[in-house]
Amino acid sequence: MPELVKIPVEELQLGMTVARCDRQGVYFPFYGKPLNDGQAIDTLRKAGVSYVYIKASVSRAGEEEIDEVLEEISDEHSSAVQDAVKPGYFPVEEAPTLKEISRAKQLHIDAGKKTKSMLEDVRMGKTVDTSAAMDMVSDLVMFSLKSPHIFSCMTRLKDFDDYTYVHSLNVSILAISIGRRLGKSPEELDRLGLAGLLHDAGKMRIPEKILNKPGKLDAREFEYMKKHPELGYDIVKKSGRNVSEDVLVSILQHHEKADGTGYPGGLYGRQISSFAKIVSIADVYDAITSDRVYNQRRSPSEALKLIFSGSGTHFDKTLVKFFINIMGIYPVGTLTLLDSDELAVVFKQEGEDIMRPKVIVVTDKEGKQIDPVIFDLKENDIKGKPRKKIVSALNPREHNIDTNRIIDGFAARYSAV
Numbered sequence: 024m025p026e027l028v029k030i031p032v033e034e035l036q037l038g039m040t041v042a043r044c045d046r047q048g049v050y051f052p053f054y055g056k057p058l059n060d061g062q063a064i065d066t067l068r069k070a071g072v073s074y075v076y077i078k079a080s081v082s083r084a085g086e087e088e089i090d091e092v093l094e095e096i097s098d099e100h101s102s103a104v105q106d107a108v109k110p111g112y113f114p115v116e117e118a119p120t121l122k123e124i125s126r127a128k129q130l131h132i133d134a135g136k137k138t139k140s141m142l143e144d145v146r147m148g149k150t151v152d153t154s155a156a157m158d159m160v161s162d163l164v165m166f167s168l169k170s171p172h173i174f175s176c177m178t179r180l181k182d183f184d185d186y187t188y189v190h191s192l193n194v195s196i197l198a199i200s201i202g203r204r205l206g207k208s209p210e211e212l213d214r215l216g217l218a219g220l221l222h223d224a225g226k227m228r229i230p231e232k233i234l235n236k237p238g239k240l241d242a243r244e245f246e247y248m249k250k251h252p253e254l255g256y257d258i259v260k261k262s263g264r265n266v267s268e269d270v271l272v273s274i275l276q277h278h279e280k281a282d283g284t285g286y287p288g289g290l291y292g293r294q295i296s297s298f299a300k301i302v303s304i305a306d307v308y309d310a311i312t313s314d315r316v317y318n319q320r321r322s323p324s325e326a327l328k329l330i331f332s333g334s335g336t337h338f339d340k341t342l343v344k345f346f347i348n349i350m351g352i353y354p355v356g357t358l359t360l361l362d363s364d365e366l367a368v369v370f371k372q373e374g375e376d377i378m379r380p381k382v383i384v385v386t387d388k389e390g391k392q393i394d395p396v397i398f399d400l401k402e403n404d405i406k407g408k409p410r411k412k413i414v415s416a417l418n419p420r421e422h423n424i425d426t427n428r429i430i431d432g433f434a435a436r437y438s439a440v
Contacts, residue, residue: 028340028344029075030075031073032044032075034341037064037207038204038205038207039057039077040077041055041067042078044076045072045074046073059206123170123173126170127166127174127176127177130177131177134192135192137159138188138191143227145224151221151224152262153266160213160216160220161213163195164209168203176355176356177196178309179356186315187223187234189313191220191223193305194219194305195220195305197309198218198298198301199212199219200349201349205345215273215301218273218274218302219301219306221255221274222273223255225251225256225258226254227258228254228258229248229250229251230247249278252275252276252286255274255275256271256274259274272296272298272299273299277302277306278303279294280336281300281337281338281340282335285337295339303337303338304342304343307329307338308326308327308350311326311329311330322416323350323356323357323416324353327347327352351369351377351378351380352377352378353377354372355370355372355430356369356426356427356430357416358416358418359414359415360415361411361412362411362412363411365384367383367384368426368429370433378400379401381398381400382397382400383433384396384397398411
C-alpha cells in the first residue's frame with residue numbers, strides 16, 4: 024500500500040490522491056482517485072478541512088524502509104561476479120522506447136546549444152531572449168507528455184566543459200518531470216520549465232574566477248555568489264517579455280530551504296513558492312550527479328540518498344517522495360549488482376514498483392562484458408518470487424564502465440529493430 028503523507032489542504036494540488044482528511048463526516052466522493060478538478064479541492068476547503076492524507080506512491084515500502092534501502096546504497100560494493108548468466112532474458116521489444124532515446128538525445132543536444140547561446144548573451148550584458156526560451160521549453164514539455172518514461176532520463180547527458188549551460192537545461196527537464204507527476208497543466212509546465220531553465224541566469228553576472236574556482240569559496244566569494252538569485256530575478260524581470268511572477272519568484276527563491284536556513288530571504292517552508300521548491304530539488308540533484316571543477320559527480324542513487332536526508336529540512340518532504348517516485352531508487356544510468364552477481368545498468372523505470380526496473384545486463388559470471396541484453400526485474404519465477412533483484416548500486420568508475428555509453432550504444436544498435 025502506498026504511504027500516506029499528511030499535508031495542509033492549502034498544499035493540495037491536482038494529480039494528488041486523497042485517502043482521508045482530518046474531519047469526520049465530510050462527504051468527499053473523490054477519495055482514492057487522482058484529483059483532476061479544482062472544485063474537489065475547494066470542497067475540502069469549504070468543509071473546514073485543515074489537513075488531508077495523500078498517497079505518496081513512493082513504493083510499497085514506508086518511509087523507514089525507504090531510508091533503510093537508501094542507506095544500503097553504497098559505491099564500495101565488491102565487484103565479484105560468480106554465477107553464470109541464467110535464462111530469462113527477453114528479446115528487444117522496446118524499439119519505440121529505444122528510438123525515443125535517440126530522439127531525446129538529439130532534443131537535448133539541440134536545446135543545450137540554444138541554452139548556451141542564450142546564457143552567453145546574458146554574460147555579454149544582453150537581456151534574456153525569453154521568447155526563444157519559452158519556445159524551447161514548450162518543445163520539452165510536449166516531449167515529456169508524449170514520452171514521460173524517457174524524459175527525465177535525458178539529464179544523464181552531461182558536458183563538463185559546458186556545465187553551467189547543460190545544468191540549466193537539466194534542471195528545467197527535472198522540474199517539468201516533477202510538475203507532470205504532480206498533475207500540473209501544460210501551461211503550468213511551461214512556466215515551471217522556464218523557471219528551471221533560467222534559475223541560474225544570475226550566475227552569468229558572477230565573475231568566472233569565482234564561478235569556476237576549483238577550490239572552496241572563501242567567505243567573501245561565497246557572499247558574492249549568494250547574490251545570484253537576486254541578480255537573476257532582476258535580469259529576467261528586465262527582459263520585458265512579460266515573464267510570469269511565479270517564474271520570477273522561483274528564480275529568486277530556489278536557494279531557500281524549508282527550515283529557514285537558505286538565502287536570500289531566510290524563508291520557511293510555506294513562505295517558499297511551490298515552483299521554487301521543485302526547482303530546488305532539481306537543481307541539487309543535477310549538481311550532485313555532475314562533474315564540476317571543484318567536485319566529482321556522485322552516483323544517481325547516492326544523490327537521491329543525500330536529497331532524502333534533507334527531506335523536511337532543506338527540501339519539501341512531500342516533493343522529495345514524489346521525486347524519488349519519478350527517478351526510482353535506482354535511476355536510469357545506475358550501475359547495479361544483481362543477486363545473481365551480474366552487473367547491470369538501469370535502463371527504464373516504469374510502474375509503481377521502483378525497486379524493480381528494466382536493466383541492461385553487461386557482464387557474465389567472470390565479470391567479462393557480454394553483448395548487452397535487457398532483463399525485466401519485474402519477472403517472477405514459477406513460485407512467484409523475483410527471478411533477480413538488485414543488491415546494491417555500484418560506482419561505475421571503479422568498474423571501468425561508462426553507463427551512458429552502454430545505453431547510447433544499446434539504443435543505436437536496436438533502434439532500427
